Amino acid sequence: MPTVLVPGMLRADAGGAAHLEVGESGTLGAVLDEIGQRWPRLERRIRDESGALRRYVNVYVDGEDCRRSGGLATPVPAGAEIQVLPSVAGG
């Protein structure tokens, strides 16, 4: 079962949790779809309404930046660790 690590800035949108266990595996897009069902406010911080990852949000699947490994189609094996991190940006 994949685990999603939630950054501190978004934990209020995940019911205060630092780790979320999700049932979906397969692709990152499928995992985020499940997050959208269960924690919709968290999901919309990560993706915009077109379904695209927000520009300054990085998502790593087992330590690999998803933008270099297929984007939302990145494979997510059962037991994978998905880390959501704000990128180095902002003023």
Added chain:
Amino acid sequence: MTELLAIGTKKGLFLATSDDDRRSWKVGSAHFPGMSIYAVAIDTHGPTPRLLAGVESSHFGPSVSISDDLGATWQEPDAAPLAFPADAGAVVERVWQITPAGSGVVYAGVQPSALFRSEDGGRTYELVRALWDHPHRPEWGAGFGGQAVHTVLPHPGDPSRVLVAMSTGGVYRTTDGGASWSPANTGIKAYFLPDPWPEFGQCVHKVARDGADPETYYAQNHHGVYRTVDGGDTWQSIAGTLPADFGFPIVAHPRRSGTIWSFPLVSDGQREPVELRCRVFRSTDAGEHWQPMQAGLPEEPFYQVVLRDAMCADDAEPAGVYFGTRSGEVFASRDEGESWSSVAAHLPDVLCVRAGTV
């Protein structure tokens, strides 16, 4: 009675309150620290005042939060309150304007240029489709600050009439509740285009409605200050006695016809106050004549800009006027601009201010 001044900044929303008829102000700490607040509204139509804030994270995108207890707590729905439908092929980048219209209706102007409408007091919004589908839209451009509907003015006596302004694109109106929209820019110059008098494409920075005559509006343009007395059919220059015709905000008195305030800047290429003097200009005759108001404002050379929504009036008597600068200073006048005092200093860049009695 308490006067509330909501100050939206680049890094949070600050609420200032005065319980002594605006003689002194208490400024609280930041709500939404680190978030940009480009739009804020104080909705006093209902039994309790509601605050609405456009809250934007540089990482996690824009949203709208509301508070019915003057900022003690904030609520935001699970689903995005503002989102383009899938077939629009666009994404809300920034909320530039939140305008309560009464009876639970709230309008939001966003970037890219679009208008959203709420019927539940500003919790959730739907795209105003006819403006988004307007055949002119592909030709609307973007100013330096982005492409956005930044002004929304519902008609006070006729809910089917709304005027919006966008940069660039200009002024558009509906008279049928948003089902159709027409440009209303006749007389407003677009000096930056080959045809300086186009039907649309102007870079209108802000429009204000007259406090007593709902057919009279005032517009601060990207060079040019204008008035219409026929609801936007035609515009005439009122920049004649201003020291410069560039600037961002224009604000109208809440009740008295013809009284308006502006903060002129030298030019597009020199965005600083004329003679580096911090001065608000006021007209009491609908822009025919303007007078500088500077008592109590800084006397040192002043380089700051007042952004388009960073000036407002309250609804008290006499009217209060407020403005904030990109250097995080906020000034208030409780006598319609005759004299000024500092409300706050050293805040982040001030993006918007709104005031009301709560």
